Amino acid sequence: MLNIWRISWRNSTRRKKRFFFTLAAMVMGVAVMTAMLVADKTTEDVFTYYEQMYVADADYWILSDDHTFSENTAEEVAVHSEVNETLHVLDKQAFFELEEERPRNERSVRITGVSDFSSSLLKLPVAEGSLEDEGVILPEPVARLLGKGVGDSVRFAELGELEVSAIVEYVQILASPSDWEGAQSAGFRVMVPLDVLQEWTGLNGEISYMRFQTEGDGEELFLNLQEQFQGSSTFVQPVVADDRQSNDISGLYTFFYLIAALAIIISGFIVFNMIYTSVIERQKEFAIMKSLGYLQTSVSKLVLIEVLLLATIAVVIGVPFGVWIGDLFMMALLSVFAFDMVYSLNWAIPAMISATAGFVFPILFSLVPIYHAGKTSILLTLKGETSKGIYSNKSPLRFGVGLALLVFVFVDYPISYIAILAGVILLFPFVLTVISHLFRPVLTHVFGFGGTLAVQNLQNQIGRNANTSAILAVGIAVILLLGAAVDSAPDGYEREIRSTYGGDVRISSESPWSEENISALEAYEEVKEVHKLAEATPITWKTVNGDHRQFSVLSVSSGNASLYDHPDYTLNNKLVEQPSVLLGNRAFDEWGGEIGESIVMNTPDGKQELEVIGNVTTSHYSGYVAFMEEGHMDEAFGWEGSFDLLLTLEEGSHSFPPRVWDDFGHHLSGVETVEDEIRSTTSAISEMYSLIYVLMIMMIGLASIGTANTILMNTVERTSEISTMRAIGFTVSQVKRMILAEGLLIGITGVVGGVMTGVLLIFTASRSDLMEGFLIFHIPVSYVLIAVMTGLVFSQLASWSAASHASNIKLQSSLKEG
Template sequence: MLSIWRISWRNMTQNKKRLFFTLLAMVLGTAFVTSMLIADKTTDDVFDYYEQMYVANADYWVLSDDYTFPEDLISPILNEPIVSNSLLALDKQAFFELADDRSLSQRAVRITGVSDQSSPLLTLPVIEGKLDNEGLIVPEPVAELLGKGVGDTIQFTGMGEAKISAIVEYTQLLASPSNWERAESTSFRVLAPLSLLREWTGKQDKISYMRFQVEGDGTELFNTFQQNFQGTSTYIEPVVADDLQSNDIGGLYTFFYLIAGLSIFISGFIVFNMIYTSVIERKKEFAIMKSLGYTQSSVSKLVLIEMTLLAFIGTAIGVPLGIWLGDLFMKALLGVFEFDMVYTMNWEMPSLIGVLIGLLFPIVFSLFPIYYAGKTSILLTMKMADRTTSTSKRHYVKAFFGVVLLLLGTIDHPVSYAAIIAGAILLFPYLLKGLSALMKPVFVTFYKYPGTLASRNVTRQLNRNGNTAAILAIGIAVILLLSAVVESAPRGIDNDIRSTYGGNMRVKSEAPWLAEDMEKILSYSGVTNVEPLAEATPITWETIEGQMRQFSVLAVRENGPSLYTHGQEKDIMNRLRQNPSVLLGERAFAEWGGTIGESIVLNTPNGKKSFEVIGVGKTSHYAGYVAFMDALVMNDVFGWANSFDLLLSVDKEPYDTIRDQLWTDFSSHLSKVETVEDEIQSTTSAISGMNELLFVMLVLVVGLASIGTANTLLMNTLERVSELGTMRALGFTKRQVRNMILAEGLLIGLTGILGGLATGILLIYLTSKSQLMDGFLSFQLPYSDMLLAIVAGVFLSLVAAWISSKSASKMDIQTLLKEG
């Protein structure tokens, strides 16, 4: 048994450069897969971590649609024996007192007073200081912007001052802008002792909400108080760990797995190319082995052991490299988000999966060559014959199927993408042959006679060279499609937000808006319309499987602002008014899992109620994780009476002027002023940041494909050793040999680049016309990435060709003739 492994090792190391390139492709393929798996799991863990941090250990909370409510309303709950922990909180908008000349909107801060800063119902990762229930707790970005540290004093306009007792990491509860520009539309947040905030505000018996934890099953308690609170402004909800309103990263997972699959596909092709060529070269060896008594399975087993050895080596190097790349990728990925997030790399299970994939994919891609090696015919091989007959008929069939698959790719279906890629791969040998004929005059001009030979040589191994170019092309095409999506997504999101935002500005208040408030705002120069917006949040609900989720419910009115698009808005509004029903956003509908016409169960302020789902609307609000209800139904049946938001339509007047006026006139209860541009910038910033990652991915994919080009050229060169020796003997110089191989590599690379650009453009065009994308992707080419693909493809193809040409040019004439 040991001798077989030694023989396998000897066979692998006979051609060290080919072994190196194949092993490098396997290492990079395994590393890319491992890093993408790590990025997937770690990203998921990051958002789960912050979601659980926000929920802490709370089971239920009591809120109000009047913003605050008397503390004595929740006394019966606090007296319940099963209530083990509770946390009372009061929110109050205020302003920092700063020496710098900052606007009111930039100085706005929401102070949350809590009854116990160290409560188990509150998770605050402390960086510096301690939770002493005496001073302020500020997030790190706020401390840095204000230039404050633990022990320093912060003063609030018209309220008072307090010292900082602790600085904490980012949490959802204290999510704050990290720069003054973002502070224009987003308030800072700090925590204070409840007693101190009550002293400042005079609200001695008021709270905004209460969280509590129960021992055992609190369902009976929840049902009891849900009934008791009906008809009041107070309501009770389960605390649900569900951040899908603020976390729309499903597309990232698709991105991760697409890159991983592409890497494995390219690496697998390189492995297949190497082992298949090796089997062809060793047919005499296999025939002799079988004549000496080796069986078909013994020969196949020998080749299998060779691939197993390579797989073990590639995995041993690739997985640790993938862990390192995964860490780098996470730093780059989280860097595109607005807040500084911490993460702990989840590498154990992804690494194990990476090991399994690293061990299996080389063997899977080698199954046909392994089988082919065992089927070697002794008689035909010894006669130097081959069972392969004329392949012209096979070429026609291959071309026919390639064209058919491309035509099938025009069908609007997800499978069409696979059809286009498969069709392109089948047609690439003919593209290489045609381009070789077209480029021949150019190569002759630059390389003289070696250029003529290069144009001829690439067609001698047409399938191998065409497939090598195809792999480069597919990598380029997929990355270009991703780039187009990333570039076009902000434009699509921009259109969606503007069409469903409901106006130009959204104004939030701590108190319900009064009719006189709206009249005053309507009198502002440039304000053409003011509409109240009722938003009930957080509202918990049940999926079809009975899982608890939470979202917001927005009120809509006939002739009111457009908050969604459906195509039959008038019919939807009529149906919403006729009976208690809801329209779900796309993501909410997908998460719910039911069908139109079924009922969704909501925990409303008036108790648990069922509402018929009458349709699905496309909306930018909370990325579609939302529900819409008629305003009258929301008031009468749902039990939500007040509007804390206003939607303003603005004409011509600068937003900043109106924003400043709003903060001046309503500073006592105004909490946030956001423009449609602010929402667009906030939503698209993370997507725009993906461009840099795609640039890196494009270079990596082209680099991986270029390893295949180097391997193919090296195999082509080794197969022509006798021919090269003859050419040298007839007067060819080393430089001419080198130029010939450089021209071959350049031709393969150009075919891959041009084919990749054409395939990418076709994919982008068909995607832009697809109803599945619903206008999300416009037909606009990512020119910067296309230019990068051309430059990187040409450069790396030349590097790959140069490596192979150096090997051939270094061999002297005697060595070439002997090896031939």
């Protein structure tokens, strides 16, 4: 048994350069797959970690639709035998008092008063200081921006002054902007002891909410409290770990899987090329082995072991390398987000999956050549009638099937993309032939007679060379599709936000807006219309599978500007007829039911089953939201307060008057313009450009390893032919130019085919209902230029190794062997 492994090892390393290039491709494929899976799992863990940190050990909380309620109500719940621990919290809007002059909106800060910093119902990752000390707690970005450390004093305008007792890492409850530009539209957040904040604000005995932990599931107590609070301003909700309103990252996971699959498939194609060529070269060897008594299975086993040896080395090197790349990728990825998030690399399961794929995919791609090796005919091979394999296949059937698969360009279904790529791969021998003839005059002009020979040489091994070009084309096409999506998404989001935001400005308050307040705002010359907006949050509900989720419910009315986009305008009338809801698209998908069925919600008036009359497109919370008619929301749903206003500005007004902070600053909690929403939504996408560029270069680099391997195989097979050319007068320089021309032609075909395939994929995606108008048909010019330049340069670098090999061929010895 040991002997067969040694034989396989010698066979694998017989062609050392080919062995190196194939191994490099396999290592790269495993590494990229590992990196993407590590990024996927780690990203998922990061958001789960912060979800759980937000939830802490709390099971339920009591809130109010009037901003605050009496602590006496909370104490009545706290003494219940099922309640283990409670945490009282008060939120109050204020302003930093700074030494430097800053506009009032940039100094806005939400102060959260907490009854016990060390409670298990509150998770605060301390970076500096101690939670035991009674002082103000700052998140790291705020501490850096204010230049404050532990022991320094922070002063709040018209309230008081307190020393910094601790600085904490990112946590959702204290999410704050990290620069003054961000502070223009998003306020800072800090924590202080509850009694201090109550004394400062005069809200003694008042809190905004209470969290509590129960024995067991607490379901009976929850139902009792729902009934007890019915009709009052307070209500009870389960604490649910669900941050889908603030994190829409499902597309990111798809992106990771796509790149991982692309990398391992490209490396699989390269393995297929190498193993099949090796089998064709060794047909005489296999025939002799079979004539000496080797069985078909023995020959196939020999080749299989060669693949396993390569796969083992690739996995051993590629997995640790991929984990390291994944760590670098996570640092780059998390820098895209506005907050300083920490992460712990989740590499174990991705490493196992990648290791498994590192063995399975090379074997799968090698099954045909392994079978072909075992089926070698003794008689035909010894007579000299060796098979040329599938590489010579340019049958009309292949051409017809390839064209037929391209019809999927007009089919709106996810499988269409796979069908298009399969069709392109089938057509590539014909594409290579056409491009060879088109570029033949150019190659002849640039490389001389070597260019003409390069075209002929590629045709002699059309299948192998076409597969190599196809590998490059597929990598370029998929990355171009991703690039087009990243390019188009900001415009798509901007159109959706402007059409469904409901106005030009949204202002939020800590107390319900009175008619007097509204009239004062309407008197602003810049303001055209003012509409109330009620947002009931947090509202928990159940999916069809019984899982708890959480979102906001927004009020709509016939007078308001639309908060959603849907072609069926009768939905507004249906909302008025009876208490019912419209779900945003993401919420509808997560719910899992059908239109006309009922969704179970824990409303301020208790558990209710509300009919879902439609799903709509909206920019609010990326579609993870529900809508209800404002009258029903007040009476049937139980949410009375309206803390938000939507303002439409007069045409030509490009900014909202800063004096609103002076006029309403005592209860104003936030001002957001539609431009602010567009900027915050699209900024993370724009930061993805650099990552797409890096991935494009990695994919083209991986495909170029295949090009190097193919050109080298072509050169080694023609050693005798090249020696004869040298003997009749060809110079070393002419031979080099011939091989460089072959590499250039493979690169040109891959780049041209990749761009054309990418255009087909972009066209298909732009017509897809799944994209919902977020990807318009346009060619991402910057990505195309990078693809063309990188593809051609890498192809020339790849063919340089083969050209160097050809120049080192020993003329006399190779002619003797020939």
